[in-house]
Amino acid sequence: MLAVICDDLAADREILLEYCARYAKENRLPIATLEFENAGALLQSREARSAGVMFLDIYMDGALGVDAARILRGKGFRGALVFTTTSREHYADGFDVEAAHYLLKPVRWDAFCEAMRRVQDRINTGTRRVRVTAGRDEVDIDVSGVEYIEVYGHKTMLHTLKGQIVVSQSLSALEEALGGDPFLRCYRYFIVNMDFVKRLNEDGFLMKDGREIPLSRDGRAALKSRYMAYVFRRMEG
Template sequence: MNFAICDDCARDIQALRLLLEQYCQNIGNTSHIDDYPSGETLLAAGNLTRYDVFFLDIYMDGLSGLQIGKTLRELSPQSSIIFITSSEEHALESYGLQAEGYLVKPVDFSDLATLLNRRLSHLPRAEETLRIISNRLTLDIPIFQILYIEVFNKKSLIHTPEGVFTTYTPLAKLSQDLPSEHFMRCHKSFLVNMEAIISTGKDAFLLKDGTSIPISTRESKRLRELYNDWFWAKARRS
């Protein structure tokens, strides 16, 4: 698993690093951990989609953890965010950012393990991929990176933060190949990753990258209820 820790306290970074290494050792997984002393250095690092989980200290000089979290939701929408704080007063704001949860310092190993176990159970892992043929090449696209898929000129366009991939594989087949607990066929021409949705309207879903995805008029009520049920189930798990 790939982790990023953003905290301006070196001692707290080291303590969390040791806990993460212990957790990954316990589950038989390898870990890669990068640490950043400020939000500015984290956001300047680039290629943020490589991280499975961000740990953000809420109280820092410069950008706060909450400000960083809002930006990360746009730059790396499929990564998990866990806030670290010395108090619980910002807990509700973390839910607004669809964070995996928050941890109170000093971080307890069992609390950390609970959040990470939940992440592993309910989110596509970085190594899970969708295999397609594009321009006569076989490509494996990380599932967690897919924002939505649309049909245009008899082609399926797979949208990710890294770019758009084109394939002649029908949308119905792609829908079968992707996990139904995360992807919704919201329109005859669109398949959307529910992790990428930030708000719902009567006729469209708004995604974290600013894209508006149409909702089938005939199925509007059912689809919006389906997303709301998914969202609150995820919130309860957090």
């Protein structure tokens, strides 16, 4: 796995480099590292975009780490993002770009290990697949790429990062196959992947692709609570 470290302070980069080496040795996990002292250099690197994890300092000269993360996501980067910072001011922004974790400076070893555990969980989830029937074919779908699922007319449609797929499974069968978080049955005709929710509104979810998906009137408060619990559990543990 490639770990990218972007921080304008050499001392902070050195700490993360040492932690990466220690974690690799203790867990018998091959980790290569690449370091940058500013977001501009990071964004110009093609090699960095193949990283499994990026440690981004939020406060750097020039572009903020959050700004760099948005650009990287826009270019298709799907690796894990871990923000290092002295403040939680950009907490919500971090979730908006699907940050795996926050690390408060000075970074402690136990906090670093927790971040890496989350990164590995994300990688494992990202490789999980479900088998669906599309037309006459059976297809294995990457779970991490499913944004939401809807029933439209007599069709069950998967909205994925690669496009729409019409499948023969019922919404209930898909709900069971997906196995809970990050998937939430929020309405009779919808299942959302909470990782693709941009904002929780009064009566529904605004998805990152601009689609508005309603929340069921019955149990709306419980659905909102489950979503917020997922947000905080993901970011804080």
